[in-house]
Amino acid sequence: MKKIAIALTSLAALGLGAAWAGDAVPKADAGKVTVDSEGKTHQWMKTGGEREKALELKPDLAHGKDVYEVCSACHMPEGWGRVDGTFPEIAGQHRSVLIKQLTDIREGNRDNPTMYPFALPSEIGGEQSVADVTAYIQKLPMNPENGVGPGTDLAHGEKLYKDNCVRCHGATGEGDADKYYPRIQGQHYEYLLRQYKWIKEGKRRNANPDMMAQIKDFSDKDTIDVLDYVSRLKPPKELVGAKGWHNPDFE
């Protein structure tokens, strides 16, 4: 009996054969309210809806790969995005975060005019497609050469990070899948900078209100320094791809 339990635990640790109960809807501060740049209020995490349904479905990776073809045009076949930050890296991101962001974009809670028409149910399908494509993306190895900041004052960036970000994004930027806190390690600096500013200004309507409060007094220099530091945080080796890796699924 004990042996079976150990075998099951190690399978789960590898992310193989883990029951999808493991992805059961995380309980993340539902009901918190975000105030946008126009003073309008938005619920950070609506209960019910596509996000919760997608999390409960068992993903089909083969179908996820088919859906990913449309995404690969911008996020690249590897999911590595672009170093200039126009397209974020999405490879290796927590599945809960991918699902929240994708469904927020589909539902109009986060503006993304470039991607919006390609992400709609009429283009890629409903909750099952969301479940499938996000499972596929999460398993892609991450970019070993993400874009980094100017390196002007990393010591200051580190201090700011430790004092203001670790409690949610973790010591190495690994985030927290259960709370929908994104992995920010390995992300392109220019993308980090743009999103952070939009969160601070209330332009990204789905932003976490506690993060907005935490960073409201940051100067422009603070912002650059902390994200410069973040852009140099390394994901765990087992999540990172080899330099020059090409996704064989799209060759």
Ligand code: HEC
């Ligand atoms: C036409 C280009 C384009 C296509 C196609 C596209 N995206 Fe995107 N995507 C973007 C851009 C640009 C952003 C960043 C937007 C911003 O800066 O706010 C983005 C952001 C995202 C994010 C949020 C990342 C984060 O870190 O918060 C996710 C998740 C995502 N895309 C998933 C997908 C999936 C899944 C598909 C395919 C169904 C897809 N995208 C197709 C351009 C695209």
Ligand code: HEC
């Ligand atoms: C209270 C928890 C919390 C704190 C503190 C916090 N964040 Fe966040 N952060 C979040 C959440 C949650 C999101 C995703 C928001 C959403 O749901 O759209 C996020 C999103 C981000 C993003 C956008 C990521 C992406 O892929 O689009 C960046 C960049 C970021 N945070 C950086 C920081 C930095 C740097 C600090 C410290 C100065 C910080 N955050 C402090 C919770 C937090």
